[in-house]
Amino acid sequence: MKFIFANIFPYRDLPEDFAQKYESSWVDIPSHLYDRKKGHQAYNDYLDQYELAIRLGFDAVGFNEHHGNAYGMDNSPNLMSAAIARKVRETEKTCIALLGPSIALYNPPLRVAEEIAMLDTLTGGRMIAGFPAGTSMDTNYVYGLPPAELRPRFWEALDLIRQAWTRKETFSFNGRFTQLRYVNIWPRPYQDPHPPIWLPGSGSLETWDYCIRNNFTYAYLSYAGYKNAQKFMDGYWEYRDKLGKDQNPYWVGYNQFILVSETDERAERDFEQHVRYFYNKLFRIPAKYAEAPGYRTPKSLLKGGVNQFALHGQHRYSGAQREIRFKEMVESGALIAGSPATVRDMLKEVIQRLRVGTIVSHFQIGSAPQEIVLKSIELFAREVMPHLQGIWDDEWPVVGWPKVAYNRLNQQQEVQPVR
Amino acid sequence: MSSPELVTLSIQGEHVAKALVKGEGSPVLFLHGAGGLHWDGYLEEIAKQRKVIAPYFPGTAETAGANELDLRGVWDLVLYYYDLLDQLGVRRADVIGHSFGGMLAAELAATDNNRFDHLVLIGAAGLWNPDIDTPDLGTIIADPNDLHARMFVDTSSPVAQQAIALPEDEEERLRAIVEQVIMMAEASKYLWPIPDKGLRRRLHRIRAKTLIMWGEKDGLIPVQYAYEFQKGIQGSRVVVFENAAHFPQLERLSDAVNATLELLNS
Numbered sequence: 001m002k003f004i005f006a007n008i009f010p011y012r013d014l015p016e017d018f019a020q021k022y023e024s025s026w027v028d029i030p031s032h033l034y035d036r037k038k039g040h041q042a043y044n045d046y047l048d049q050y051e052l053a054i055r056l057g058f059d060a061v062g063f064n065e066h067h068g069n070a071y072g073m074d075n076s077p078n079l080m081s082a083a084i085a086r087k088v089r090e091t092e093k094t095c096i097a098l099l100g101p102s103i104a105l106y107n108p109p110l111r112v113a114e115e116i117a118m119l120d121t122l123t124g125g126r127m128i129a130g131f132p133a134g135t136s137m138d139t140n141y142v143y144g145l146p147p148a149e150l151r152p153r154f155w156e157a158l159d160l161i162r163q164a165w166t167r168k169e170t171f172s173f174n175g176r177f178t179q180l181r182y183v184n185i186w187p188r189p190y191q192d193p194h195p196p197i198w199l200p201g202s203g204s205l206e207t208w209d210y211c212i213r214n215n216f217t218y219a220y221l222s223y224a225g226y227k228n229a230q231k232f233m234d235g236y237w238e239y240r241d242k243l244g245k246d247q248n249p250y251w252v253g254y255n256q257f258i259l260v261s262e263t264d265e266r267a268e269r270d271f272e273q274h275v276r277y278f279y280n281k282l283f284r285i286p287a288k289y290a291e292a293p294g295y296r297t298p299k300s301l302l303k304g305g306v307n308q309f310a311l312h313g314q315h316r317y318s319g320a321q322r323e324i325r326f327k328e329m330v331e332s333g334a335l336i337a338g339s340p341a342t343v344r345d346m347l348k349e350v351i352q353r354l355r356v357g358t359i360v361s362h363f364q365i366g367s368a369p370q371e372i373v374l375k376s377i378e379l380f381a382r383e384v385m386p387h388l389q390g391i392w393d394d395e396w397p398v399v400g401w402p403k404v405a406y407n408r409l410n411q412q413q414e415v416q417p418v419r
Numbered sequence: 420m421s422s423p424e425l426v427t428l429s430i431q432g433e434h435v436a437k438a439l440v441k442g443e444g445s446p447v448l449f450l451h452g453a454g455g456l457h458w459d460g461y462l463e464e465i466a467k468q469r470k471v472i473a474p475y476f477p478g479t480a481e482t483a484g485a486n487e488l489d490l491r492g493v494w495d496l497v498l499y500y501y502d503l504l505d506q507l508g509v510r511r512a513d514v515i516g517h518s519f520g521g522m523l524a525a526e527l528a529a530t531d532n533n534r535f536d537h538l539v540l541i542g543a544a545g546l547w548n549p550d551i552d553t554p555d556l557g558t559i560i561a562d563p564n565d566l567h568a569r570m571f572v573d574t575s576s577p578v579a580q581q582a583i584a585l586p587e588d589e590e591e592r593l594r595a596i597v598e599q600v601i602m603m604a605e606a607s608k609y610l611w612p613i614p615d616k617g618l619r620r621r622l623h624r625i626r627a628k629t630l631i632m633w634g635e636k637d638g639l640i641p642v643q644y645a646y647e648f649q650k651g652i653q654g655s656r657v658v659v660f661e662n663a664a665h666f667p668q669l670e671r672l673s674d675a676v677n678a679t680l681e682l683l684n685s
Contacts, residue, residue, distance in 0.1 A: 140557070144612035147557075148604040152486075176491060288558035292611075294604025301597055 001391040002358040005053035006062040008072035012367040013038045025284045026069040026137040045370045056381035065100030068142035071282040078115040093404040095126040102134035109157035113164040117189045125190035130198035140292040148294030165194035217400035219253035225333030226350040233354045250357030250399045259337035260379040267337045276324045278366030340383035428506045434483035438474040442466030449473040452518030453606035461668040464676040478605040513537040529621040538627040547615035569638025570665045578669040622651030629655035630682040634663030
């Protein structure tokens, strides 16, 4: 079982009346709400959290990518990775999981292939390359991509990156969006043939299918809690089975807020207002930015149902502005919160029910101050993680991770004589 | 009114294109906006005097779309419409374009500038001036009430109600909404993030006699753009209708028909 430490880099200091006065935390959130000193402090606090997580033995640290918003201020996961790459290299086996580069946004996307090769070279092969399509706010509104072009650009960029990492000779690439006469990156990725590729997504069959057929890990990016995720993940495992593929839990990563304190009551006291800040302020995304027409394919629109009152599909954030009740959110699994013992039991249930090999663990929620987040990370790493890391390792070899993260079963596989 | 004929054509060999066709006389090509093709009172009136050919935008009404046809930009789209006219045996024509269709009509008239004798632009997209406060259609469509109020001066009027009505039957309604999303997604390839794909640089080539019609209260493409088009198209005339928004051809039906026919017959 693997745990990735991740932080979305939220802005912690939006005003009390933000939700009453402003309609969006994204795209056109007024810049006067941003205080550069608080931004500086937040960036450095968050990197302190990363360094602590690295010291405490998380299997990986992860970064994502968002643009023009207060929800997540990491515009460049590759830059942030570079800031901690040498710390990672000093550890025995911590990796860096990019859950971010929105490869459709770069021209040429070769840049992403190069930067990850650079990071892989720097860390000696500790990189995981996760490529999401990106939200509509980020890609269509802030980065201006025509919504119906996002996915074609994504698949073309992925094709270019894979070829750039694997083809030995200099080659030409004549794509619809990118044309290159000479593709020949230096440095090459340290891992052979290249860092494991993950596709983070929020549930399209197309992505599952692509992951399964190409041996990519699927990372399910949902905040909705495991009770909502159950049906979805059951569907994934059935689909793998249908394609005649194994049931190795390491093929799946799952997103989870984890809030630990000394006791269950204390966890609620520590985090409740910050949970509210997250959902009411940071997750304040109006329908007009949530899903541009064409962001989802007509096929998935018909499958998911569309909002009858709007041309936009029924969007993912529509539930965000409801009344926040901490206990209900813990019950639904949207939050895993409480004492180390409680968190341990809950997480074990999530891991086994959903059959996931990696938890992308978020400790920073909303405006939570540094002290309580650091405490939460420490309690988790010392009193929760060691009790869960052994799950699966007697049954399944690790897949979708750099070699340093392999287990005993991988080693057994490796020493088998090759004919 | 009797229904127009639904004509199915082959494009690029085996792909399907479709157009609504009605009337006799010299042909008028009508290019619809990003809301899709609806046979309305304006088309009906024009069809009494001319042969109206109103193609469905590629990808809508179960026609081959940009992916199947590999349409990558404005140029490919312009050639698509030339192919379509060739299929219909139409060498010369007049062209009317509304909204997004206005952008396409101007592109058609600017590219092969011998093919069209008259050009009518109604609340046309395709130009950008940062000094004009231009709404973002991509965000407005999230709120149908706002959208409709920008399309019509009086959303409760029969013409507005007819234009914005969705089918009663739930399944048909869902299909109609998905069809609208497809239309918007396809149009967005040419309108996003700014509806400027270089048309201004090509307007000077237009030789067709041009009428630019606009609703004074157009809430989607402000009336100032009428004059932006006029600046670019030599000899063009602007008619602005009071008490009309983005659909002056419906809200001021008889005036719009008269102005159109006056130009087409000149």
